[in-house]
Amino acid sequence: MVNVRLPIVVHAAEPAVEKLATADLEARSEMTATERAAARLAGARDGVLRAGPELIHIDVTNACNLDCTPCWNYSPLLDSPRSPRWKRGRLDDAVFHRAMAGATRLGCERVIFSGGGEPFLHPGIYDFLGAAKARGFHVTSITNGTLVDWSRVSAVGVDRLLLNTCGASDETYVAYHPNQPRGAFAALMRNAARVAGRVRINTVQVITRQNYFELVEMIELAHRIGAARVSFKLVSVSQGTERLAPTDVERQELRETLIPRARARAAALKVRANLDTFASQLAGESGAAFPIEEIGCHAGFYYSRIYLDGRVFYCCEHFEVGDLRVAEFDEIWWSAAYERFRAKMRRGEFLPACHRCGKYDLNFSVAKELVRVQNVSDADLQNP
Ligand code: SF4
Numbered sequence: 001m002v003n004v005r006l007p008i009v010v011h012a013a014e015p016a017v018e019k020l021a022t023a024d025l026e027a028r029s030e031m032t033a034t035e036r037a038a039a040r041l042a043g044a045r046d047g048v049l050r051a052g053p054e055l056i057h058i059d060v061t062n063a064c065n066l067d068c069t070p071c072w073n074y075s076p077l078l079d080s081p082r083s084p085r086w087k088r089g090r091l092d093d094a095v096f097h098r099a100m101a102g103a104t105r106l107g108c109e110r111v112i113f114s115g116g117g118e119p120f121l122h123p124g125i126y127d128f129l130g131a132a133k134a135r136g137f138h139v140t141s142i143t144n145g146t147l148v149d150w151s152r153v154s155a156v157g158v159d160r161l162l163l164n165t166c167g168a169s170d171e172t173y174v175a176y177h178p179n180q181p182r183g184a185f186a187a188l189m190r191n192a193a194r195v196a197g198r199v200r201i202n203t204v205q206v207i208t209r210q211n212y213f214e215l216v217e218m219i220e221l222a223h224r225i226g227a228a229r230v231s232f233k234l235v236s237v238s239q240g241t242e243r244l245a246p247t248d249v250e251r252q253e254l255r256e257t258l259i260p261r262a263r264a265r266a267a268a269l270k271v272r273a274n275l276d277t278f279a280s281q282l283a284g285e286s287g288a289a290f291p292i293e294e295i296g297c298h299a300g301f302y303y304s305r306i307y308l309d310g311r312v313f314y315c316c317e318h319f320e321v322g323d324l325r326v327a328e329f330d331e332i333w334w335s336a337a338y339e340r341f342r343a344k345m346r347r348g349e350f351l352p353a354c355h356r357c358g359k360y361d362l363n364f365s366v367a368k369e370l371v372r373v374q375n376v377s378d379a380d381l382q383n384p
């Protein structure tokens with residue numbers, strides 16, 4: 001049974017963070033995983049925060065060895081490239097361990113390693129992955145796969161890799177990853193297939209004008225390499241990459257022809273894919289705008305992002321809600337500053353960046369859950 005109390009915001013004397021009463025935090029850390037899941041959903045429904053995040057996302061490094069065409073940081077099409085100083089940014093050990101400790105106290109269940117660059121360029125990545133596993137988290141890393149020691153990833157016990165694939169053939173792979181040679185795609189897929197029985201592989205297919213026509217082949221590729229899931233995502237364009245967004249005609253082809261075919265192929269091959277979310281993204285007014293108003297933002301009850309310098313962001317868009325250099329992560333999660341941002345999102349006061357929401361998949365899933373439980377009473381929802 002969930003014993004939920006309403007949050008009591010204490011305006012603390014110290015300036016770092018306005019925090020909740022300690023007794024309240026302790027009560028929350030005793031919840032079971034099922035209770036926390038119910039409490040998060042109840043929070044997304046009524047706006048009252050009752051549990052820690054399900055998932056934290058840790059930025060490991062801003063450095064990358066690739067130049068994916070739609071990348072916000074490394075695309076050759078960007079109007080203004082990132083500075084060398086920014087690209088050298090790297091996660092600090094102390095920030096990592098502080099985030100882990102706070103996430104543990106909050107009853108967080110999953111950790112995703114990623115960043116503005118490629119996590120496997122950080123020399124400490126295998127230590128970070130191992131430390132998160134040792135704390136009992138479900139561990140995922142986003143990666144382009146080109147620098148991964150596949151045996152070591154499997155030995156450390158990583159649960160899942162979100163593999164930047166973005167194509168289903170050598171041609172589309174090279175078009176999307178211009179600094180990669182012919183043959184790189186086949187080698188990457190061979191490596192992924194080799195560990196797919198021990199590490200769940202999700203092929204991540206960011207859909208642009210360069211690869212949209214391979215939607216069905218992307219499903220078949222996942223089947224061939226033994227991937228657990230295909231994560232489709234409509235490209236988020238800005239600052240020079242706008243030409244990569246599928247045109248109105250291409251979006252229509254996706255909606256009316258390619259998605260239905262991909263659905264049928266996925267069903268026949270028993271491949272899991274988020275084609276419903278992808279179809280929802282395509283329902284926006286243009287290829288550059290996701291219909292976020294229709295599903296709402298629920299990320300503040302489920303997710304938090306830790307930047308490599310210790311700043312805590314509400315989501316992938318760097319909306320700052322705290323800083324691990326001056327406060328513990330659990331204090332920040334329950335702080336008034338975080339609450340203010342949650343309330344803003346609940347009021348639908350979206351920011352321009354929300355129309356390319358990086359947590360659309362999460363927000364879409366929660367919105368679907370909220371529809372499912374719309375006739376369930378608060379008491380039943382919190383006492384599963
Ligand atoms: S692998 Fe990721 S960080 Fe690197 S260029 Fe591609 S999208 Fe950008």
Ligand code: SF4
Nearest residue numbers: 297299315354357359
């Ligand atoms: S981009 Fe906007 S809508 Fe998406 S998670 Fe962040 S705040 Fe919410």
